[in-house]
Amino acid sequence: MGNYEALVVVSFGGPERPEDVLPFLENVVRGRGVPRERLLEVEAHYQRMGGVSPINQQCRDLIAELEKIVDLPIYWGNRNWHPFLTDTVRQMKADGVRRAAAFATAATSSYSSCRQYIEDIARARAAVPDAPELVKLPHFFDHPGFVAAMTDHTRAALTEAGQGARLVFTAHSIPLSMADTAGPQGGAYQSQLHRTAELVTAACGRQDFDLVWQSRSGPPQVPWLEPDVCDHLERLHDKGTDAVVLVPIGFVSDHMEVRYDLDVEAAAKAEELGMRLARARTAGTHPRFVSMIKELLEGPEPVACPATCCPAPKRVRAA
Missing domain, CATH: 3.40.50.1400 (Rossmann fold)
Structure with missing residues (x-):
């Protein structure tokens, strides 16, 4: 080692x-x-x-x-x-x-x-x-081990919700200024998560998916990634979608932001809308x-990240 x-x-x-x-x-x-x-x-x-x-x-x-x-x-x-x-x-x-x-x-x-x-x-x-x-x-984000774990958990959730359920991948919302910065392995936050979602979707034998966001915590005057998962559930409902699988690819364990924001808030929104909802487990x-x-x-020793990678977002004081 x-x-x-x-x-x-x-x-x-x-x-x-x-x-x-x-x-x-x-x-x-x-x-x-x-x-x-x-x-x-x-x-x-x-x-x-x-x-x-x-x-x-x-x-x-x-x-x-x-x-x-x-x-x-x-x-x-x-x-x-x-x-x-x-x-x-x-x-x-x-x-x-x-x-x-x-x-x-x-x-x-x-x-x-x-x-x-x-x-x-x-x-x-x-x-x-x-x-x-x-x-x-x-x-x-694209390692076969991570993808395999999330694929297994997504398949289990599809079995629960029904194979026709819409795949909706979720990750923590962050400020747009942070989301657009390149990381050390190429690509930015959004593109890396999109790649994970693509790989899991393909491994499940599917083609279509959505990538949405959750757990926003910043001041309202700062633009963050959207749409929020609950807002997205409403849009899917308006389009006639009656079953959804939520896949929290932005998290590696079922901690508070998964259990509350998805298992409580998103689940309550789905129930309100009359939608079947299953939540895939995290890699855990x-x-x-x-x-x-x-x-x-x-594996090979990683190359140290350059000092310019993933810079801190500009801090904005609450109004």
């Missing part, structure tokens, strides 16, 4: 107690100009689910599966909540790790899914004297997804 002495899973993080929800969200949106009322609205979503995000446990589950096939110590550090990446890097240093691969739980290129993780790694290493070198593994711990991470670890 190259010259790596360990693997560290780098993820977003999430609260595991109700009292942690608001501090966690404040970490997430710091400096982004998100209106306070939107923050409190999202907090209510978490509290409705018991004040616990599923994402941390899902990281634990992924690591448990990786430990079965990867013969290296595996660590875990988050951007926004415990275990914070800086603390993890400090532990790796104490354990004598000098060089490790970093797997970020994001399939595509954008500031928040690429450049920000690079910044997270750099910040964590800067805080730890003589920190181990961390080599970020490449994105995997699908065996092909887990083995994909091992393949990335054992």
Whole structure:
């Protein structure tokens, strides 16, 4: 496995107690100009689910599966909540790790899914004297392992909703200024997601699909990717579509934005419209997804991203 002495899973993080929800969200949106009322609205979503995000446990589950096939110590550090990446890097240093691969739980290129993780790694290493070198593994939006996992889950959802159901792929909406920037592997956020949707659709023996967006959180004066998934369900209904499969290709685990924005809000909209709706599972711990991470670890060492890739969007203060 190259010259790596360990693997560290780098993820977003999430609260595991109700009292942690608001501090966690404040970490997430710091400096982004998100209106306070939107923050409190999202907090209510978490509290409705018991004040616990599923994402941390899902990281634990992924690591448990990786430990079965990867013969290296595996660590875990988050951007926004415990275990914070800086603390993890400090532990790796104490354990004598000098060089490790970093797997970020994001399939595509954008500031928040690429450049920000690079910044997270750099910040964590800067805080730890003589920190181990961390080599970020490449994105995997078109990797056969990711595509195979999403194809299996999409086929299962088609069986539930009916083979005639419309395939609607979803991903996190981001500002247009961020969506149009090129990533390190070519193409931008939208085009990479479109490619994933094409590959999964073809593997399911289908041709047509839609790519829509969810989970917008920014100030209203900033243009973000559209249409929103719920608005799109209304348009499909108006065209006579009576069954839909939602495929969250923009996420690798069934965390809060999948479970609330799709399983609660989009499901309620479909019920209101009288549409059958099934939601495909995310890659999660699908065996092909887990083995994909091992393949990335054992593959050619990735070329470092240029400093110009996936720049941060311009910040706009809330009005």
